[in-house]
Amino acid sequence: MANGVSRRDALRYSAAILGGTALAGSSLTRAFAQQTARVRFAGYVESQEQLTQTLAVLKLYSDKHPDVEIVPEFTNFRAFTDKIATETAGGNAPDMFSVNVDLLAEYARRDVSMPLDQYIPDPLDLTSYLGSAVNAAKFDGKQYAIPNDAIAPAIFMNQASFDKAGIPIPAEMWTWEELREVSAKLGKDLGPRFWGVEDAGGNYIPCDIFLRGRGKSMFTPDHRLGFEPEDMEAWFAYWKSMREAGAVPPGDVQALSSNDDPSTAGIVAGRTAMAITLTDSFVGYQSLLQDPLVLHLMPNGFEGGEMEQRHYSYAGNSTSVSAKSPYHEQIIDIIHFMHFDPEGARVFYEGSGMIPCSGILRDELAQTGSEADRKIIEYLNLLQKNPAKPRYPGVPGMSGMLGRANEGVAFGQLTPKEAADQFIGEVSARL
């Protein structure tokens, strides 16, 4: 076997060096044998576990369908966005690819992605899928992607910090004012150089939840701004008051942690007790920490206001189909295999760290999955008891725009009102 492999490798390298796309890779032998559909699947993976399982399910499919060759082209999220944009612009879009909610809107409105409504419900039956996630994968009323996983915003709490300060974990339903109070107290008891929660003023999803507490939302279903300037001003003013109360780190300390990167997070470095982020980061954060984390709801309203569950679930990654691909039938069959074939779905999800978007598969995983899987599913089920209105697609670069405005306030360069105006100006230009 070793000989065979090295000979194949040698062929592959010479093909790669000498050129000829069709000859590269293992398609060498197959290309002549029969009509093979060569389906390029480009995607981003957010964990090693997910990568392993995705590759395994694709291989399983190829083994069962010798007439379909799947070429996996995976990388991490940031690299993926550059890569797919370049390929698409250069006329070489992959046949199927991963998208998140914001990318979906960009690729759908430019007709790079294909609407999939003709394949729903047969063969792709999404009835057991989280409604909010299915909706978040729509653009202009059409289904442009099939959601793979289910994620939701949450606040992570370091149990040890609460114990040390002798503060109980807050009730399930709590207010933004209580968050300030608890955080300030944590900061006072465990400080100096310790703060209750990380500044989430530049974070898009919590801002949306905050706006919903005021009866508004970041975007409307018809892709417009869903709030008034004073709502956004209230958001920046809230975080300003948090800073003044010592509840969140000052601007320069906060800037040490960047969104989406647990390795720089204050809660990992041990300078905060809480962090607002998404459920799919739970395992990643927990793996970097020695203390156990609690998965908790963010505040759901304001003192004296109406309290209601406002956390929506959506898909962190969905699969979209290139409009130009000649292999639409094969791609739908691959998606079907990954989601609905019992064997395929098991390989795709089990041990991948992804929580399936399908309710049936979620219930199965609740039985067989890891401790962390169960905690997240429990949390998602809690949200489903009283589902919130779904997330509406926005524009890319939200965290950049919101983050800059919030930092402007944090460093005393902008008032909350100016920050709101700056943010609204920048977002409006892109709608």
Next chain:
Amino acid sequence: MTITSAPTAPRARPPAGRRKVGLNARQNKAAFVFLAPWIIGMVCLTLGPILASFYLSLTDYDMFTAPEWIGGQNYVKMFSEDRRYFQALKVTFTYVFLSVPLKLAFALAIAMLLNRGLKGLGFYRSIYYLPSLLGGSVAVAIMWRQVFSYDGVINQFLLKFGISGPSWITSPDYALYTLVALAVWQFGSPMVIFLAGLKQIPQDVYDAAEVDGATPVRKFFAVTLPLLTPIIFFNFVMQTIGAFQAFTPAYIVSNGTGGPADSTLFYTLYLYEQAFTNFQMGYASAMAWVLVAIIAVVTAISFFSARYWVHYGDQR
């Protein structure tokens, strides 16, 4: 290979004037044979994309739908309404003016120290290149934070004197300067080029100077520095171009957002954001061409000034 040449002392002869002879047909032909790979590469691979990017700079292009001709609007917008564009210019110019001279001075000083046949210096030469190998990696980011953050080494030192310092690396007032420090710390590439340049200085020039009783300081200023000017010039030009295009350092501080509060928004970082986050490829291309113009002017000035301070061996 032994070659006999006897330049008695540097700059002993006045630089030879440009030869006034016209083009020698045979030499002309030979030249184009030497140039052939480059000309083929230029025509077939490089020129097309360059021209295309200039064309795109005159269009509204979102990368997925066909570019739409808008003339000079991208350029007008850049200079009339884009506040962040001016911030990017300010950041980049500050970075270029500070990092290039500091880095070159450092690289030259260390290269002089290490340019000896002494045992063990090879070890240092390799070690001193390490930071340049690490580039913008996690390890470097962690170290820079451990030095420059709110509870970093510097602040712990200041605390002994009762001074409570800011988080230098993430304060909008200082973040850029910590990146200048990073650039100076990663002085490996110009150092290596200086070392190569120092190696090329013929030993007999030093011997001649020694016969004349020159002191080490005198030897440095009369022999080393003048003979090294072509290499100093090269490093200066290339480091300047590189600093104008600085991109990765921003990942050390802000994970590539240009923060805090746009204080490390390098020109190419902003260009990249426009192209790949906002899908404004036309605008990004226009930004690229303005950068080319800026760099071209600076480079042209350098080349012009070179006539007065760069001494080429072939002009002796």
Next chain:
Amino acid sequence: MSAAARKTRARPNRILLHAFLLAGALLMVYPLLWLASSSLKPANLIFSDLSLWPKEIRPENYVDGWRGAALPFSTFFINSFIIAGLAVVGNVLACSLVAYAFARLNFAFKRTLFALMMMTIMLPLHATLIPQYALFYGLGWVNTFLPLVVPKFLAVDAFFIFLMIQFIRGIPRELDEAATVDGAGPFRIYWSVILPLLTPALITTAVFSFIWTYEDFLSPLVYLTSMDLYTVPQGLRLMMASKGASSWGPLLAMSLLSLVPLFIVFAFFQRRLIDGIATTGLKG
């Protein structure tokens, strides 16, 4: 002054020099020490405890990292070595030819062509990425090593051309003229006069070509699409997925490992650069 006399006088200076250099070396080597130590830690100690001494050791990081979730890391190393190796050959050959023409020969449009060459390095990479991609796609070169290797043989790296021009211009013209008197044409002069004297610049070009090609991320990202052609930085990027439980330790382990070939190449060549030339280079 005799060499021996010089040596004795230099002794205290040398100790001082070594002390100074050693202090500097510590500052240089710190991130590497952090990387080495962290690559052996379990994930929950990497960022929560930044001390250099690992309290707990997890050597499996190296095994897991090398095995990889998608492909073994050896695949990425082999791909990177092939590409970087070819880039070295291409740059050294092509750039020295072109630099010789610019530095020594007279030809039509010399200044214009030189300015054009300099301009190619002034344009940021991101601006030409898409037209360049479309071009290589049109040639059918996407998903092969060709877009990463062929340009090097066509002297696309103006950095190295300019570098060699500066070095060639530092070589006295008398040498060429002497060779011309002996009846040598431009090719003989290039081969037997210029190239041997250009060794420091050629070595520098080789080292930097290798290191920079090996470290390059953006071009391999877009041109090498299928995973079995990925290079080392792409392999590392696959591990840089931040949401799972098991990626940080292996990522740091492979990051450290990926520096080893670069360090070896550099250490080997710097020795040649300094020690090698002194005996073979210019000696009157």
